[in-house]
Amino acid sequence: SAVISQKPSRDICQRGTSLTIQCQVDSQVTMMFWYRQQPGQSLTLIATANQGSEATYESGFVIDKFPISRPNLTFSTLTVSNMSPEDSSIYLCSVDGGPGTDTQYFGPGTRLTVL
Amino acid sequence: GQQLNQSPQSMFIQEGEDVSMNCTSSSIFNTWLWYKQDPGEGPVLLIALYKAGELTSNGRLTAQFGITRKDSFLNISASIPSDVGIYFCAGGEGSQGNLIFGKGTKLSVKP
Numbered sequence: 001s002a003v004i005s006q007k008p009s010r011d012i013c014q015r016g017t018s019l020t021i022q023c024q025v026d027s028q029v030t031m032m033f034w035y036r037q038q039p040g041q042s043l044t045l046i047a048t049a050n051q052g053s054e055a056t057y058e059s060g061f062v063i064d065k066f067p068i069s070r071p072n073l074t075f076s077t078l079t080v081s082n083m084s085p086e087d088s089s090i091y092l093c094s095v096d097g098g099p100g101t102d103t104q105y106f107g108p109g110t111r112l113t114v115l
Numbered sequence: 116g117q118q119l120n121q122s123p124q125s126m127f128i129q130e131g132e133d134v135s136m137n138c139t140s141s142s143i144f145n146t147w148l149w150y151k152q153d154p155g156e157g158p159v160l161l162i163a164l165y166k167a168g169e170l171t172s173n174g175r176l177t178a179q180f181g182i183t184r185k186d187s188f189l190n191i192s193a194s195i196p197s198d199v200g201i202y203f204c205a206g207g208e209g210s211q212g213n214l215i216f217g218k219g220t221k222l223s224v225k226p
Contacts, residue, residue: 103207
């Protein structure tokens with residue numbers, strides 16, 4: 001499986017500010033995803049990061065709030081914009097496990113606290 | 116949308132005991148996945164199931180893809196303290212990217 005790293009691993013931010021989270025994979029992958037995991041909760045898909053085109057967002061998530069970049073097949077960023085305390089969560093990126101499979105592998109996550 | 120019912124929500128067991136948890140859905144899935152998440156870490160894939168009826172083992176872990184394609188279980192035999200964590204099931208529709216996660220089973224193991 002791919003080795004996935006995320007930066008930062010954690011951050012404490014003030015409300016109204018924005019934070020950009022980076023996800024780096026050690027090999028080229030077709031699909032990259034961003035999830036949110038609120039405290040004590042399960043994982044919710046925010047969007048699929050598409051290389052060379054706009055991300056595909058799930059219901060309840062919008063580009064203005066969570067802009068995503070995917071400049072190549074090994075890197076993606078997620079920005080959490082105009083943050084509020086409700087955005088305090090773990091943000092996880094994942095990558096697909098190969099063609100024709102639903103398997104996903106996850107990064108270590110970014111723990112965000114908004115004051 | 117689709118939902119997964121994962122149970123139990125939490126378990127407190129003695130070291131050496133066997134553990135069983137399961138996920139059920141009202142809809143059919145083409146893939147069932149089981150992940151473990153340790154505190155401060157991302158979920159780690161334990162077992163992936165791709166065929167109805169498939170029974171797969173990974174060390175002390177055994178998981179099965181239900182014959183109806185609407186359920187899956189995970190068994191852990193002879194639990195040890197490092198089994199502590201949260202276990203998530205996930206169902207896939209076969210369209211790469213559309214994974215639905217259960218709410219997790221929090222496992223505590225008493226030495």
